[in-house]
Amino acid sequence: MKGRAVSFFSDAIGRIQPSPTIAVTAKARELKAAGLDVIGLGAGEPDFDTPDNIKEAAIKAIRDGQTKYTDVDGTKELKEAICGKFARENGLTYKPDQITVNCGGKHTIFNAMMATVNPGDEVIIPAPYWVSYPDIIQLCGGTPVIVEATIATRFKMTADQLEAAITNRTKWLIFNSPSNPSGAAYTYDEIKALTDVLLRHPHVWVFSDDIYEHLVYDGFKFHTPAQVEPGLYDRTLTMNGVAKAYAMTGWRIGYGGGPVPLIKAIAKMQSQSTSNPSSISQAATVAALNGPQHFIAERNAIFKDRRDLVVSMLNQAKGMSCPTPEGAFYVYPSCAGMIGKTTPTGLTLHNDADVANYLLEAEGVAVVFGAAFGLSPHFRISYATSTEALEEACRRIQRACGALS
Ligand SMILES: Cc1ncc(COP(=O)(O)O)c(C=O)c1O
Numbered sequence: 001m002k003g004r005a006v007s008f009f010s011d012a013i014g015r016i017q018p019s020p021t022i023a024v025t026a027k028a029r030e031l032k033a034a035g036l037d038v039i040g041l042g043a044g045e046p047d048f049d050t051p052d053n054i055k056e057a058a059i060k061a062i063r064d065g066q067t068k069y070t071d072v073d074g075t076k077e078l079k080e081a082i083c084g085k086f087a088r089e090n091g092l093t094y095k096p097d098q099i100t101v102n103c104g105g106k107h108t109i110f111n112a113m114m115a116t117v118n119p120g121d122e123v124i125i126p127a128p129y130w131v132s133y134p135d136i137i138q139l140c141g142g143t144p145v146i147v148e149a150t151i152a153t154r155f156k157m158t159a160d161q162l163e164a165a166i167t168n169r170t171k172w173l174i175f176n177s178p179s180n181p182s183g184a185a186y187t188y189d190e191i192k193a194l195t196d197v198l199l200r201h202p203h204v205w206v207f208s209d210d211i212y213e214h215l216v217y218d219g220f221k222f223h224t225p226a227q228v229e230p231g232l233y234d235r236t237l238t239m240n241g242v243a244k245a246y247a248m249t250g251w252r253i254g255y256g257g258g259p260v261p262l263i264k265a266i267a268k269m270q271s272q273s274t275s276n277p278s279s280i281s282q283a284a285t286v287a288a289l290n291g292p293q294h295f296i297a298e299r300n301a302i303f304k305d306r307r308d309l310v311v312s313m314l315n316q317a318k319g320m321s322c323p324t325p326e327g328a329f330y331v332y333p334s335c336a337g338m339i340g341k342t343t344p345t346g347l348t349l350h351n352d353a354d355v356a357n358y359l360l361e362a363e364g365v366a367v368v369f370g371a372a373f374g375l376s377p378h379f380r381i382s383y384a385t386s387t388e389a390l391e392e393a394c395r396r397i398q399r400a401c402g403a404l405s
Pocket residue numbers: 044103104105106107130176179180209211241242243249252253254
């Protein structure tokens with residue numbers, strides 16, 4: 001290959017970026033370690049610990065010798081527990097051979113896209129979106145088709161927008177409710193409006209990312225597309241996981257329920273990459289799904305109070321506007337009123353990345369800028385952190401907003 005500069009790295013790796021949310025968390029940690037007074041609001045994980053009964057189940061699994069390879073896409077016990085969960089909580093009937101268990105919800109998405117997306121295939125992603133969706137699609141050579149769901153529709157894609165985005169190359173719609181980063185959750189009627197569109201386009205599949213299912217407030221009732229429209233059951237992968245509701249981010253278990261040929265294709269993909277998810281984490285997940293669930297409501301009460309605190313304090317900050325989201329543990333305020341303003345050190349804020357930098361440098365508050373999620377000018381705050389830290393962070397944001405001219 002003399003005379004021609006050939007990159008050692010693949011084209012695929014060149015198409016993607018490192019996760020910006022992980023980058024913000026790492027930067028906040030670094031500044032903190034250097035002795036700065038930084039409040040990190042970037043991380044997408046509960047500050048609560050994994051419940052004790054789940055930890056005990058894992059310890060027992062180790063003691064009982066459940067320390068070997070398992071079936072590639074999940075143990076029989078776990079698949080049965082997942083079928084039970086889908087029936088009980090979502091009114092969805094799946095048999096164990098319709099279930100796939102993977103190394104985190106992110107891995108379920110990754111496997112499903114790797115198993116189905118060809119170059120030229122389009123995948124519809126409503127923005128603001130979870131940062132990994134477009135990158136995973138691009139890794140597969142597919143084309144993300146971004147549909148902006150703005151603050152005007154409370155960050156929810158409308159039926160007309162979906163209809164307009166569908167082409168004969170559309171393979172999937174990625175649906176995420178409650179949403180990361182906006183916290184927006186679709187009602188039954190809002191989902192029905194979208195599934196009615198999808199019924200008219202039988203070549204489009206639905207990937208429903210339900211990982212924030214249990215984190216909803218004010219009596220909001222969660223629904224998932226295959227439940228709202230049984231006509232989509234045969235072309236939906238209903239994904240979920242234990243990371244968020246069970247505070248098990250480090251255990252790395254995600255799962256999906258869907259048509260057998262897709263589940264088999266995912267198993268084939270997984271058999272040549274990670275093999276089974278950790279045997280111990282699988283045993284812990286059985287305990288999570290089959291065990292007591294009361295702590296979820298207890299923790300949600302705390303999350304709800306924090307959400308209300310943050311929304312109220314942000315709405316009192318000059319130049320900001322923050323809708324009250326239905327779920328997850330994020331808020332996604334608009335910082336439109338800060339753009340074009342000048343900081344006390346003389347810098348002009350041109351976009352939401354500038355705003356996030358200003359908040360970090362002037363006040364030591366780490367948030368993730370909206371461009372990372374495909375919808376500007378906004379930023380994301382994760383309120384999965386102590387109430388005291390949130391209160392102090394919002395006070396600092398108010399001060400930073402007030403100091404602009
Ligand atoms: C919308 C969404 N889907 C999936 C995931 C992945 O979760 P897991 O930790 O199970 O891979 C996350 C995690 O941040 C998320 O926010």
